[in-house]
Amino acid sequence: MSTLMRLWRNLPLKAKVGAVLFGLFVLCAIIGPELSPYDPSYANPAPNLLMAHPSAQHLLGTTQTGQDILSQMLVGIRLTMELALLVGVIATALSVIVGVTSAFLGGVWDEVLSVVTNVFLVIPALPLLILLLGYLPQKGQWATIIVLSALGWPWGARVIRAQTLMIRNRDFIAAARESGEKSWRIITLDIIPNEVSLIAASFVNTVLYAIATSVALAFIGLTNLNSWSLGTILYWAQSQQALQLGAWWWFVPPGLAVALIGASLVLLNTGIDELGSPRLRASRGAAKIAGRRIWPTDPTPVLTQLTASRGRLAAFAHSFSRGSLLDETPAGGELL
Amino acid sequence: MSPILEISDLSVAYRTPGGDVRAVEQVNLTLNAGEVVGLCGESGSGKSTLAYGATRLLRPPALVTSGSVRYAGRRITSGGDPVDLLTMNHRELRKMRWREIAIVFQSAMNALNPVLRVQDQLLDAVQAHLRLPRSEAREKVATLLDLVGIPRNRLRSYPHELSGGMRQRVMIAMALAADPEVVLMDEPTTALDVVVQRDILAQIVELKETLGFSVLFITHDLSLLLELADRIAVMYAGRLLETGTADAIMRSPAHPYTQGLLNSFPSLRGPRRELAGIPGSPPDLRDPQPGCPFIPRCTHAVAACAEVDMSLIPVSGRAEPLGPVPGVGHLTACPIVLPQGGAPQGGTAQGGAPKVSQEGVLS
Numbered sequence: 142m143s144t145l146m147r148l149w150r151n152l153p154l155k156a157k158v159g160a161v162l163f164g165l166f167v168l169c170a171i172i173g174p175e176l177s178p179y180d181p182s183y184a185n186p187a188p189n190l191l192m193a194h195p196s197a198q199h200l201l202g203t204t205q206t207g208q209d210i211l212s213q214m215l216v217g218i219r220l221t222m223e224l225a226l227l228v229g230v231i232a233t234a235l236s237v238i239v240g241v242t243s244a245f246l247g248g249v250w251d252e253v254l255s256v257v258t259n260v261f262l263v264i265p266a267l268p269l270l271i272l273l274l275g276y277l278p279q280k281g282q283w284a285t286i287i288v289l290s291a292l293g294w295p296w297g298a299r300v301i302r303a304q305t306l307m308i309r310n311r312d313f314i315a316a317a318r319e320s321g322e323k324s325w326r327i328i329t330l331d332i333i334p335n336e337v338s339l340i341a342a343s344f345v346n347t348v349l350y351a352i353a354t355s356v357a358l359a360f361i362g363l364t365n366l367n368s369w370s371l372g373t374i375l376y377w378a379q380s381q382q383a384l385q386l387g388a389w390w391w392f393v394p395p396g397l398a399v400a401l402i403g404a405s406l407v408l409l410n411t412g413i414d415e416l417g418s419p420r421l422r423a424s425r426g427a428a429k430i431a432g433r434r435i436w437p438t439d440p441t442p443v444l445t446q447l448t449a450s451r452g453r454l455a456a457f458a459h460s461f462s463r464g465s466l467l468d469e470t471p472a473g474g475e476l477l
Numbered sequence: 478m479s480p481i482l483e484i485s486d487l488s489v490a491y492r493t494p495g496g497d498v499r500a501v502e503q504v505n506l507t508l509n510a511g512e513v514v515g516l517c518g519e520s521g522s523g524k525s526t527l528a529y530g531a532t533r534l535l536r537p538p539a540l541v542t543s544g545s546v547r548y549a550g551r552r553i554t555s556g557g558d559p560v561d562l563l564t565m566n567h568r569e570l571r572k573m574r575w576r577e578i579a580i581v582f583q584s585a586m587n588a589l590n591p592v593l594r595v596q597d598q599l600l601d602a603v604q605a606h607l608r609l610p611r612s613e614a615r616e617k618v619a620t621l622l623d624l625v626g627i628p629r630n631r632l633r634s635y636p637h638e639l640s641g642g643m644r645q646r647v648m649i650a651m652a653l654a655a656d657p658e659v660v661l662m663d664e665p666t667t668a669l670d671v672v673v674q675r676d677i678l679a680q681i682v683e684l685k686e687t688l689g690f691s692v693l694f695i696t697h698d699l700s701l702l703l704e705l706a707d708r709i710a711v712m713y714a715g716r717l718l719e720t721g722t723a724d725a726i727m728r729s730p731a732h733p734y735t736q737g738l739l740n741s742f743p744s745l746r747g748p749r750r751e752l753a754g755i756p757g758s759p760p761d762l763r764d765p766q767p768g769c770p771f772i773p774r775c776t777h778a779v780a781a782c783a784e785v786d787m788s789l790i791p792v793s794g795r796a797e798p799l800g801p802v803p804g805v806g807h808l809t810a811c812p813i814v815l816p817q818g819g820a821p822q823g824g825t826a827q828g829g830a831p832k833v834s835q836e837g838v839l840s
Contacts, residue, residue: 430492430537430538430540435537437536437537439537439567440533440534440565440566440567440570441489441529441530441533441534441535441536441537441539441540441541442537442539442540442541443533443540443541443563443564444540444541444542444543445543445563446563446564
């Protein structure tokens, strides 16, 4: 528990914000459907509930057919998150497998796998998805997941291959091989742990790609329109002319949800990046010394200068800080 | 001889959540014009922190907690008062750097940009600090390479096409680009084998003679300094333990630590003797103990050592007069132990200070 707490405290602020935000959406996906006040598909025929403004009964208003939008959101977030996370796991696993094996085995394997990766990389993803999903007999959740995973891995595979090539030439890999370790042990114990931050970033990026693409596909109607996801809510809002009729409560919440999930993932991604390479973190922020912000490019601060040039108000404020205790420590004297 | 760089009472700390790490503690060191001063000490003794702290190159959480660094170069002061590097702002420091005080960094491997040609990197330094037309700057770069004995056709090479020794020479050439008066050299020969090392040292001495700059030479290799330096300062746990001419340090090392260092490498001539290292490891700088930091490893330690105030005092019993400039004589921080090897001593610094006796040895 305490190690978890320490990990959390050491996270950059960006990552904390991203994690909290993303956690909220995950929570929503888990318990959302139980919380939804109405059946999202139930069209209430009451005339005053057609395209009604948000009210106490319907917190996010209703659609043109009298369906409760809050319920649709709560149910829809689950489907979208489920799809995105599954695509993230499958595509990242594929990219790790392809990337690491092609770099580690080298030779013919590398050639073949690289060619395959490059072919997948140059396929224009969205048009192909539209084609595939348009012709697939049943365009449900699973069809989308499979097609998105099949097209989402090559970017990660190339990055991971490049990183593996670099690590493979390090001396500790040579040492492991020399001591008779099997290839799979070297890969799982020596190479992959060195790529964790890269794999995590690749996963987060893939999830982001899956959410954006699945919402886009649903928006143009290429999904099972009888199920509720953030994309289908937007599809119906668009096809029922919510924008023209000024029913902002219909398209703003799902749009905002997509944007917030995306933002949380980007924040998580940069946060993981900083966590993985502390150098990135150290070179960014200013250090606070004796109550002053010192940037990495500044000359080494001199204590007497710092305290002498501090204004009276600033000095007063500083005297309350923990750092001020250090200022008074005489040279060579006892430390706190 | 006039002091060109006078570091007095300098303390540098790294401010960490666990308290200050006192990496340099009240160090006084003077560099005279045209002189090579060697600064030696083991890893983590604060020698690099001292040099970079004095030139304000350390990044936070480093903090200069006390002292002054007075620089009295001809171009800057022209006979007036020396300037204090510690009161300068960013812009003033930028003018000082390279033009007045230049640095040869520790590992040429990392200090040279691998994707730029040697020529372009040298040009960068020249154009940033001297206002020269492009053609003159190119000529200047070529003469810089001549200075360090690299053929001009190497100008268009990338760093990876040069040998380690050549890379180090390029770094030295770069430091000399703006004709500085003081050159700090931070272990410039550490990664090189002894033959190349010797070549480069000879080159440094030759360049120093012709161009007339002063050198602060940082290394962990005392034997190298004995040959190269005019004066030597021995550093341990952030403090200076002994300063003196190379000759004095070699013939009669006064501090037990210096004696230990000198006993840990063989000499080419003279009788065979048992080599003795210094057992133990340096103290934790976050938690300084009173008195001499060397107590736990010192074979001469007595109870009085814990009260030593670590200021440098003249080594007693030697006829060597103190020069007109402070810090020129042979000074030691240890008032207890007698200098080794010298002529019979008249007494110890503290008059009737005890000779080393077994009863007083600290555990």
